[in-house]
Amino acid sequence: MNIKMKAHYMVLVYVILIVLAVVWMFPLVSMATLIVKSPAEFNAFPFWSLPEIQAMPGNLAENFRAAMVDAEIGYSFFNSLIYAMIAGVGSAFLSSLAGFALVHLRIRAPQSWFMTIFIGNMFPFQMFLIPLYLFLNALYLYDTRLGLALVYLGICIPFALFVYRNYAFTLPRDFFDAAMVDGASKWGSFYRLFFPMTIPAFAVVFCFQFMWTWNDLLFGLILSERYRPVMTALMRLSGARATVPEPILVTGAIVASLPTVIVLLVMLKFFVRGFTLVTEK
Secondary structure: OHHHHHHHHHHHHHHHHHHHHHHHHHHHHHHHHHHOOOHHHHHHOOOOOOOOHHHHHHHHHHHHHHHHHHOOHHHHHHHHHHHHHHHHHHHHHHHHHHHHHHHHOOOOOHHHHHHHHHHHHHOOHHHHHHHHHHHHHHOOOOOOHHHHHHHHHHHHHHHHHHHHHHHHOOOOHHHHHHHHHOOOOHHHHHHHHHHHHOHHHHHHHHHHHHHHHHHOOHHHHHOOOOOOOHHHHHHHHHHOOOOOOHHHHHHHHHHHHHHHHHHHHHOHHHHHHHHHHHHHO
8 A cells, every 4th residue: 555655656746747847848948949930930930830940040140149239238248247257256255255254263243243244135225226326426437347346246245255154164263273373374374275165155155146146137227327237138128029029039038048057057066065065054
């Protein structure tokens, strides 16, 4: 009886998983059928019909060109790449310095320092828009790549510090005390011990902050006009659906989502290891 019940349970589990897989794959398959059609073929053919195989590469290349050049997604794509790399790498490195100082250096009131920095994540980001706008205007950084990059970097640091601080608590302080006894400076202890031991945490912070910055719309839309990120271009493209053919619109959406997928796949080994350690400890 137990064996039969277990077999029925496994069948039910597999059926549910297959249904979920089909549901998950449905939008991907529908997008694939769109991007290989030209706008004229999309209007002429039924939705699930495909053009001739030899025409698919040309249609895909033309849709990609139209999305990147005509719709100006390529320029915004470059802007987002700059912002996401600065926010991801910069917040991970700066939070590693802060995490090392707060946990393994004897500074006064480390908890107060941490809460002062982390409190930035406790308020809605909409609250920061007017102060940031006035601040960037005062420094002549409004509508510049540098100004928006600094905004993203500052927004990312509190969460990055939260991750790095928790990870730093898993490393015994004796390692760093022994290194200083042997003559290592504070910078030497950080560079030769702490930073190499926290590469998994660096990967977690980088992945999270790269993806968040890449997908941000709020700050890019308000704090810049000429150097807006790719999500604002995609929003503008989707808002012009009456004039932009669906194959080009879907191609632009796929292009805009590719970097986050690539970063996660490349960093997957470090990301899984670091995320497991951060959440378990």
